[in-house]
Amino acid sequence: MPASSVAAVPAAASPEAARHFPSRLSFETDCADVHASMLNGPVDFVLLDARGPNAYARSHVPGALNLPHRDISADRIATWPVNTLFVVYCAGPHCNGADRAALRLSQLGRPVKLMLGGMTGWADEGFSFAQGSEPGTLVTSAA
Numbered sequence: 001m002p003a004s005s006v007a008a009v010p011a012a013a014s015p016e017a018a019r020h021f022p023s024r025l026s027f028e029t030d031c032a033d034v035h036a037s038m039l040n041g042p043v044d045f046v047l048l049d050a051r052g053p054n055a056y057a058r059s060h061v062p063g064a065l066n067l068p069h070r071d072i073s074a075d076r077i078a079t080w081p082v083n084t085l086f087v088v089y090c091a092g093p094h095c096n097g098a099d100r101a102a103l104r105l106s107q108l109g110r111p112v113k114l115m116l117g118g119m120t121g122w123a124d125e126g127f128s129f130a131q132g133s134e135p136g137t138l139v140t141s142a143a
Contacts, residue, residue, distance in 0.1 A: 026113075027102075027113060027114060028113055028114050028115075028116050029087060029113045029114070029115055029116070030115065030116045030117065030121070031115060031116070031117050031121040031122045031124075031125045031127065032125060034047065034061070034087060034115055035122075035125065035127050038061075038062065038063050043063070044085065045084070045085040045086065045087045045113075046065065046080060046084055046085070046086050046087070047061060047063055047064040047065065047086075047087050047089070047115075048064065048065055048066075048067045048086055048087065048088045048089075048101060049061065049064040049065065049066045049067070049089060049090070050067065050068060050069040050072075050088050050089065050090045050097040050098050050100065050101035051066070051068060051090050051091060051095075051097055051119075052068050053066055053068070053133065055091070056133070057131065057132055057133050058131065059119070059129040059130070059131055060119075060129060060130055060131075060135075060136070061089065061119070061122055061127075061129065061130070062128065062129065062130040062135065062136040063130075063135050063136065064089070064130075064135055065135055066133070067101070068097075069088075069090075069097050069098075069100040069101035069104060070100075072101055072104040072105060072108070073108075074108055077105070077108065077110065082109065082110070083111065084110065084111070085111045085112070085113065086101075086105050086110055086111065086112045086113075087112070087113050087114075087115050088101040088102050088105070088112060088113075088114055088115065089114070089115040089117075089118040089119065089122075090118045090119070091118050091119050091120065092117060092118040092119055092120025092121065093117065093118070093120060093121075094120075095118060098114050098115070098118060099114065102114050
């Protein structure tokens with residue numbers, strides 16, 4: 001019997017997978033981990049919404065600061081210590097704003113992770129949003 005589409009390409013050997021997945025986790029985080037940190041702490045990162053100010057004002061992750069990827073510069077991030085971890089997001093999987101923000105931050109020598117799913121992932125998890133031009137705070141999650 002032929003292999004399924006899933007098994008047609010064999011899985012990597014366990015030692016190779018054990019090297020690959022930690023590497024991936026060093027580049028990415030997910031909405032649930034960000035939410036848990038924002039709700040219960042510690043918040044040891046700066047959450048950046050890489051979309052434009054109008055999209056941010058309509059809806060954003062509570063606690064996120066708005067810094068569109070096009071505006072990221074050494075001057076704009078100079079207030080944070082050099083070792084500050086930035087977590088970036090954008091609209092979702094169909095948007096590359098977070099990737100552009102992560103690239104720019106890394107080019108400026110800053111540690112950065114991408115929040116997988118962005119706004120779409122946050123909504124899929126059932127988490128609440130903030131509105132307006134201020135970051136807002138995460139008080140509780142949606143049921």
